[in-house]
Amino acid sequence: MLALAAPVGAYEAITVKDGGTVTGVVRFVGTPPTLSPIPVNKNRDVCGDQKPSEALLVGPDRGVRDTVVMIEGVTRGKKGTGDVIVDNRNCVFVGHVTAVVPGDRVRVRNLDPILHNTHGYLGQPTVFNLALPNKDQMIDITKRLGKPGVVRVLCDAHPHMFAWMLVHDSPYVAVTDAAGAFRIGDVPPGTYKVTMWHAGFRPKGNDKDGRPLYDEPRTVTKELTIAPKATATVEYELR
Known part of the structure; x- marks a missing residue:
């Protein structure tokens, strides 16, 4: 489990002058497990009757989707203005991995004509537990996500459903796309630790409810210098 110490409220939004950009890709090395x-x-x-596992999504060029990349230690910078919606759609969570930052509005929505119960855990404690019996029902959970960390999201009504929500302490975070690529802009110039996080993907059996379990999350941290108005590139390998 990734531990992030600073409270979300410690971040200060300012106008970033001469900000730089971090781009990169996460690639799988070796043979992906079936x-x-x-x-x-x-x-x-x-x-x-069944749903495909989303624990590891590798593209044609071996890019890994749904990996989180975050810049650590930024206490002053751009404002987060995202609108994050985690959908219960066709009995899966969309998106499977989401990032939440200070300034984001975060909601959970049910797009299915059946009951879903969306349950989020930050470690062992529950941070939200939402019954959504009605199609198109939506609940705002922004105020329940004040502490940085990794939230495991389950549906208590459907054990096959699970997802991840990473709450970062600044807006300098991204989730990789289908090609394994990411981009983080308006970064204050400086030298930072940039960390990749993946939820884990090697099967480890099932829990008591039949929900699949996978091995521990992977993290890799690299140091990167971002110059004013420049682009810095970093690549990660998952194996």
Whole structure:
């Protein structure tokens, strides 16, 4: 579990002058494991019989989707203005991995005609536990995400459903796209630690509810210098 010490409220939004950009890619090295589909044990008329595992998504050029890259130690910088929505759609969470930063509005929505119960854990403690019985129902959880860290998101009604939400202490964070690429802009010039986080992907059996378990998250940290109005590039390997 990734531990982030500073409270979200410690970050100060300012106008960034001469900000730089960090770009890069996360690539898988070696042979990706074959991940079995996840059986559905409830509401199969809506959800289907099984869902593909999203624990490891590798593209044609070996780019890894849904990896989080964050710049550490930025206490003053650009304002976060995102609108983050985690959907229950076709009985999976969309997105599977999301990043939340100071200034974001965060909501959970049910797009299915069945009950979903979206339950978020920061370690062991519950940070939100939401019953969404109605299609198109949406609940704001912004105020429940005041502490940085990794939130594991489950559906108590459907054990095949799980996702991840990383709450960072600044807006300098990104989730890789289908090509494994990311971009973080308006970075105050300086030297920083830039950390890659992936939730883990090698199967480790199932929990008591039949939910698949995977190995521990992977983290890799590199030091990177960002010059004024310049672009710095960093690459990571997952294996």
